[in-house]
Amino acid sequence: MQKVITDQVAELLAGFGRLGNFVGDMARSLRDFKVWLGLTAVQMRRIGVDSLPISLLVAAFTGVVLALLSRYIFTGAVPMYFVGTLVGKAIMMELGPVLVCLALAGRVGASIAAELGTMRVTEQVDALETLAYDIQSFLVVPRVIAATLMFPVIVAFAVTAGLLTGWLTSVTLIDLSTVDFLKGLRLFYQFKDIWFGLLKSMSFGFTIALIGCMKGLNTRGGAEGVGRATTQAVVVSAGMILVLDALWAVLLL
Amino acid sequence: MGCFVVVIVFREVHKAFGENKVLQGFSLDVNDGETIAIIGYSGSGKSVALKHIVGLLEPDSGEVEVDGELVHALDAAGLRALRSKIGYVFQFAALFDSMSVADNIALGLRRQGLSEREIGHRIEESLALVDLAGSEEKFPIELSGGMRKRVGIARAIALRPQYILYDEPTTGLDPVTRAMMDELMIRVREKLGVTGIAVTHDMKSAYAIADRIAMLYHGRVRQVGTVDEIQRSHDSVVRQFIEGRPEAAADAGATQASL
Structure with missing residues (x-):
């Protein structure tokens, strides 16, 4: 039993070591900006624009549920304009960034791992290297930078959608006036409510893309290996989002 | 004997993947301007040897030298410069x-x-x-x-490129397309004058395109010689392979499995 635990801890530490090396290699490749700059724009569209529909969907329905949940909690105990407060704080600071990024761990993380994994097992990654390209600057840097920059943008749109559906739900299903909803929304508002969520999203984007690239490039075997890498990328990314979420809360709240 | 300039050298290269020892003291010289075919059973390490030339793999021990430079000792810029001199044709094209x-x-x-x-x-x-x-x-x-x-x-x-490496160029092709590929590789050599290494287990192709043939067996070069020398080889392993006798394949399979 003790050996099993020791082995697992050793494997975990080795995993962090590999991650550290990978990040180091990526940082060194930043100098090769002639290669990654143009490719980053393509990835920003793929990761950013193409992820908007699922992100808006997640946030919109979260807004509806949050408004109804607030009514359920507050009825008879707390003034109803606090619905706006709860919807605003929860969507901007926690549920918007975390739920959207968990969904994007599936969409973006899986897509990166599957794409790079397929390239690895079909020797396209080797072919890139033989054409004198650095795979970090050609494949990894554009994806990681694009995700880091685009995730806060996606989350900002998603948060807006969540607030809108929260407001619509409040005025149509809870009989709360727009004035009361906005009063609640502004009640304890601080600028930190916004940047805290966006900062978290940035870190989630960085992590999801990094793990997707790492798992994809380390794929071994054929289709089964690609499937395994993709699953691992999603599972590890989702876990890391929750860990980072807690870490940001400890550090900044 | 003519005076050959050796441009690619494998010197006692060992490479293992876990318990599987693929190359076990592989040594081979490639001369400037020639096309050499490396033949051997599937899984014998031919492609692994090829990947050492462009630094896609590093030897566990031993050395691979291209144009007098040790491949595994090159820094990123050196490796990039080396790769820009080499054209690599992958087994499944890797487009x-x-x-x-x-x-x-x-x-x-x-x-x-x-x-x-x-x-x-x-x-x-x-x-x-x-x-x-x-x-x-x-x-x-x-x-x-x-x-x-x-x-x-x-x-x-x-x-x-100065060098062109072919990894199983004719595998999986019909006989006519295979003959066209052989003709194409000869044409490339004649027009561009490149030094070539072709990894193959297709003897017809090896005879057509190569100046010399090296047989890789148990991780080492079993025999290297001109096409004529290989065709007249008295080595039982080489003979069995080039004649495509199944008992040899069974023996080799058993040996690979035991590695």
């Missing part, structure tokens, strides 16, 4: 499936910093050399296996 044929060929040329005009010229020229003129806008998914391999060759020769 970038999200790019057109023209973009596949252009990728390596853009890395060399050529102008778009020169790149266009090179694409046209190399596609013409592999009899695929006019295929610039096609995507890999639209091409047959043989055509993909020819695009792979076009991508390699567009770089105007």
Whole structure:
């Protein structure tokens, strides 16, 4: 039993070591900006624009549920304009960034791992290297930078959608006036409510893309290996989002 | 004996993947301007040897030298410079499936910093050399296996390499396409004067394209010689392989499995 635990801890530490090396290699490749700059724009569209529909969907329905949940909690105990407060704080600071990024761990993380994994097992990654390209600057840097920059943008749109559906739900299903909803929304508002969520999203984007690239490039075997890498990328990314979420809360709240 | 300039050297190369010892003291010299075929059973380490030349793999021990430089000792810039001298044709072509044929060929040329005009010229020229003129806008998914391999060759020769490495160039092709590939490799050598290494287990192809043939067996070179010398070999292992006698394949399979 003790050996099993020791082995697992050793494997975990080795995993962090590999991650550290990978990040180091990526940082060194930043100098090769002639290669990654143009490719980053393509990835920003793929990761950013193409992820908007699922992100808006997640946030919109979260807004509806949050408004109804607030009514359920507050009825008879707390003034109803606090619905706006709860919807605003929860969507901007926690549920918007975390739920959207968990969904994007599936969409973006899986897509990166599957794409790079397929390239690895079909020797396209080797072919890139033989054409004198650095795979970090050609494949990894554009994806990681694009995700880091685009995730806060996606989350900002998603948060807006969540607030809108929260407001619509409040005025149509809870009989709360727009004035009361906005009063609640502004009640304890601080600028930190916004940047805290966006900062978290940035870190989630960085992590999801990094793990997707790492798992994809380390794929071994054929289709089964690609499937395994993709699953691992999603599972590890989702876990890391929750860990980072807690870490940001400890550090900044 | 003629005076040969040795340009690629494998010196006592050992390479293992876990318990599987693939190369066990592999040594071979490749002379300037020649085409050498490395033959051997499937899984005997031929492709592994090839990947050491471009630094895709590092030896566990031993050395691989290209143009007097130790490949595994090169830094990133050195490795990039080395790779720009080598064209690598992969077993399944390894074309970038999200790019057109023209973009596949252009990728390596853009890395060399050529102008778009020169790149266009090179694409046209190399596609013409592999009899695929006019295929610039096609995507890999639209091409047959043989055509993909020819695009792979076009991508390699567009770089105007000093060396060209073929990994199983005729595997999986029908006899006619295979003969066309052999003819193409000979044409590439004649027109560009490149030094070539072809990894294959197709003896017909090896006899057609190679000046010398080296047989890899149990991780080492079993015999190396001219096509004529290999055809007249008295070595029982070489004879069994080139004659394609199944008892030898069974023995080799058992040996590989036990490694």
